[in-house]
Amino acid sequence: xxxxxxxxxxxxxxxxxxxxxxxxxxxxxxxxxxxxxxxxxxxxxxxxxxxxxxxxxxxxxxxxxxxxxxxxxxxxxxxxxxxxxxxxxxxxxxxxxxxxxxxxxxxxxxxxxxxxxxxxxxxxxxxx
Numbered sequence: 001x002x003x004x005x006x007x008x009x010x011x012x013x014x015x016x017x018x019x020x021x022x023x024x025x026x027x028x029x030x031x032x033x034x035x036x037x038x039x040x041x042x043x044x045x046x047x048x049x050x051x052x053x054x055x056x057x058x059x060x061x062x063x064x065x066x067x068x069x070x071x072x073x074x075x076x077x078x079x080x081x082x083x084x085x086x087x088x089x090x091x092x093x094x095x096x097x098x099x100x101x102x103x104x105x106x107x108x109x110x111x112x113x114x115x116x117x118x119x120x121x122x123x124x125x126x127x128x
Contacts, residue, residue: 044065044066045063045064045065045066045069045071045114045116045118045119045121046062046063046064046065046121047061047062047063047073047112047114047121047123048061048062048063048064049061049112049123049125053123053124053125053126054125054126054128055100055102055125055126055127055128056102056127056128057102057103058099058100058101058102058103059099059100059102060097060098060099060100061073061086061097061098061100061112062095062096062097063087063091063095063096063097063098063114064094064095064096065091065094065096065116066094068090068091068092069090069091069116069117069118070089070090070091070116070117071087071088071089071091071114071115071116071119072085072087072088072089072113072114072115072116073085073086073087073088073098073112073113073114073115074086074112074113074115075105075110075111075112075113076110076111076112076113077108077110077111078108078109078110078111080111083105083110084104084105086098086100086112102127102128105127106127107127107128108126108127109124109125109126109127110124110125110126110127111123111124111125112124112125
């Protein structure tokens with residue numbers, strides 16, 4: 001090899017710096033894609049009731065959860081006093097239906113609370 005000039009040394013440093021930057025950026029993109037593929041949405045639980053939430057007869061509610069988890073469903077009055085625990089389960093199923101009989105309760109507005117480790121859902125229902 002001959003003599004190295006200042007320009008050759010600067011170009012070598014720029015080339016090595018660019019190569020290292022490309023490697024770091026590609027590694028970060030790979031890690032981001034890998035984590036996104038492995039990530040499970042923890043707050044994807046749903047409480048499905050009727051569209052108007054107005055109940056007179058016996059009905060079924062449905063809880064959809066992406067994975068096995070423990071959840072609790074409470075019926076509370078407008079003063080946030082617990083009237084009944086409708087479900088306190090460790091469900092390993094994707095869908096968990098349960099019965100609700102409004103004839104057991106007085107007429108009026110109530111809150112339906114679903115609580116889990118990562119989710120809190122509240123619905124206002126009316127019992128006629």
